[in-house]
Amino acid sequence: TINMVDPEIGAKIYPWIFWNHQRVTGVEAARILHEQQMKGLEMLTARGVLTKINSVLIPGINDEHLIEVNREVKKRGAFLHNIMPLISEAEHGTHFGLTGQRGPTAQELKAVQDACMGGANLMRHCRQCRADAVGLLGEDRSEEFTLDKIEEMDIVYDIDKRRAYQEKVEAERQAQHQAKVDALADALDASLIAGQEDLKVLVAVATEGQGRVNQHFGHATEFQIFEVSRKEALFVGHRRVDLYCQGGYGEDEQLPSIVNAINDCHAVLVSKIGACPRDELKAAGIEPVEEYAHEFIEKAALNWFADYCTRVASGAIVHQERGDARIRQGAVMAA
Template identity: 60%
Template sequence: MITIEDLLQTGRSGKKSVADGGGCSSSSCGSSSGPSDLAPEVWEKVKDHPCYSEEAHHYFARMHVAVAPACNIQCNYCNRKYDCANESRPGVVSERLTPEQGARKVLAVAQSVPQLSVLGIAGPGDALYDWRHAKATFELVAESLPDIKLCISTNGLSLPDHVDEIVNMNIDHVTITINMVDPKIGAKIYPWVFFDHKRHTGVAAARLLHERQMLGLEMLTARGVLVKVNSVLIPGINDEHLIEVNKAVKERGAFLHNIMPLISDPAHGTAFGLSGQRGPTGQELKKVQDACEGGAKMMRHCRQCRADAVGLLGEDRGQEFTLDKLPEFLEVDASKRQAYRDEIEIKREAHRNAKAAANTLAQESASAGAVTVAVATKGDGVINQHFGHAKEFQIYQADRDGVRFLGARKVNDNYCMGGVGEDSSLAQIIELLRDVDILLCAKIGDCPKSELKDAGIEPNDDYAYEFIEPSIASLYSTHIVEEAVEA
């Protein structure tokens, strides 16, 4: 077996690596950019933001506070009345908070979660239509926690009216949900929008929304604000059209483009859910994301967070911080967060070196083929989760360009459920991973291992607690050698 030290030695060869600024196929940002590729002031904004940096999402936590319930548009995929503590979906919250309650909750999380780096307001309505509440919350938090980055999500309809305030409040990150640039397609997604004291419907409503979104995007990027564009992929409606959306937002300076799958379940009570509109498969999502490569930079690590999410991406600790559970005494102390950031920087440097070495090894081993790998991980960029406990799998690809992250796929029911429904959940996991060649995890039992092999997926727990990218590069190198021997 090739060890991490072997890979690090490989990475010290004369070939230019990621850390040296030689490109980054494994994605330090939500894009393929890293500290050597971005202007220092931009890297400073994104390096600890788990949504804007793929590297940072392994180490840093975000939280959303649900202080903005009002909305000025209706989306066919949204129903803000629905709530389930186990449901991870935009617009869903357990508590709607006042700005004072929201700020108190942020202080409680900051006291308990040293990984916290970002506060976002993402509804459950629209943060800019409900700007009075959003602004008051930001002002309270910024006064007490100046080290926490401020982030806002919006549908964009009210955005042009608030750009000056956003800039003046040092909100460096804005996310706009843009699902179309053709109003005819937009009319299939939005039944109505409310603007200038009037409800607009049909193509006219979609055209108004589109014009305001494009104007707001241009105004923000002209002022140096980093903009992430979210798009919901709706099969049969905007799947092919999202390539045009990608081109349009790139032209207007968007920093990232995040294409997310439609979440469509009749139980949620959304128009799409009740009408039978399906969401895309993981393979369909990847196809559209791949088709947009070369345009606006792709974000592939989104987890479609609730509007009251707390914790690392892929986990939600929100139920630990409901109002009735907040401590009576709240301490304002940034030293724990700073100590964590100092400590984690050492891990990040080791991880960057390992990724650079992995890319070098993969490139030196390259053939015309590619290997797709699913990874069970709890974070830190390490293979550290039991197969049966995985609630998602991170998908990577190794080929002649190196090792790169493709996205995360959620598991509806993890395999280990106390002996109930395990056959059904394993069948669902196999279908979820049907395009995967290898599965890496910390441990796996004989039964699922056998069934995965029968489905053409090779399970492997030999790399438990190793960095992800070097382990994949090692497997890729072995795979290429085996192909050559067989030939």
């Protein structure tokens, strides 16, 4: 984790460090920490270790400074840079939580990430997992791989099965790429006709994986966010939300928090959605879209964008800028 490369800023983040058997405070502490972090990264790079740098965005303290952090870690060979939002809820008991420091909004986080484009490669799919987590994002399987279970495991490596799976994945990737290419032409034509060649909008997507729009709105505990234009559908992050369907019924009191989490999006692509959340989203200015169920996400987003531009050009709708959204640090899920 590297949150600063300027000790003056570092002193606002780290009250003290423990160095050479003594506590050091202030700018001097931040200077020592900075020098050791840079040395550590350089040593890892020299040994060929792929290194991901985490940086926590703290509004008003290091938000603009993280652009310089990105530049400096790239210079020293960082493989990935993950700029994540500060977890500042008071219940976590952290220093910033107890002092009232807020975390960033969705647009503040995206603005800093966008400003770092062209520097160190950005990681936008972070779920802020535990450092020792095992499994997939959003699917912690650590309990299956505890030390006491290792000796009992029967490891079977089936090379033929692995190759077959790799071939399947590659075929799916090719199909996904071709679907995107086909959809790009329509998006380009529609945006030019509408006089919206520079238009960019955010779209939320409910997905269970495989790169497809394949999840019911009520079953989503997070939405993937794509920035869509005539040139591309670019993944820019994800938003945790409260689970709407619990015990087979929709929890209407959860809807406002879901709307707040995707309030900067013009549409939400889902495989299916109920009448109540559909009406709530429309009232908030977010278009619920079921037409592209089970299609590849990029194709679906680009096709929706082309249709959106066509409706703008015809006067059926008027394009309006959206507001900001709230980043959820945790959400209510089914037991």
